[in-house]
Amino acid sequence: NAGVTQTPKFQVLKTGQSMTLQCAQDMNHEYMSWYRQDPGMGLRLIHYSVGAGITDQGEVPNGYNVSRSTTEDFPLRLLSAAPSQTSVYFCASRNRGPGNTIYFGEGSWLTVV
């Protein structure tokens, strides 16, 4: 009963490095999203996808790239890490259809030094 799986759970990067946060779901959900949560804040939408091959920007997309080659996977790429990208990142998925429950991964803690 995996649900939404994110890797890695913890990562420390140096400024300028690139990396990919992996997200996989086994519920055959069409919709997937990436959020970030900064200290004392709620989650903010980075990018989302409504199906394989379709992605779009959310509220805070700068510095991030996504792709959706399969229904199951939705990786988030940091192109050139900056200290401002230090945050907790959440991947989420849900079924198509209005108001369906959104399932979140356990989060990935990223520190950029």
Place this chain on the structure above:
Amino acid sequence: AQTVTQSQPEMSVQEAETVTLSCTYDTSESDYYLFWYKQPPSRQMILVIRQEAYKQQNATENRFSVNFQKAAKSFSLKISDSQLGDAAMYFCPSGNSGGGADGLTFGKGTHLIIQP
């Protein structure tokens, strides 16, 4: 665009008592959904309850119930018989029907403390 406001940064309640967390929202959408999520120190996001905006009846889930006032754009969460395990951050995001942008809009949350 949607906005969500949680005006209580922190709330404290005695174990076994009742507490109400406030939430107001603003949206231009005609069809939308409201949720309460709980986030314990582990940071896991756990769905507590959801409400469809077109439904007048308030949602309930065991000890959790909402007071949804559509005209006032208010969506409060009542927790009855508070338990130590209820201690967490609580968020009340809103979401649209998912036809276009698919994401939740979050407020800053309310930190709920349960006093034993």
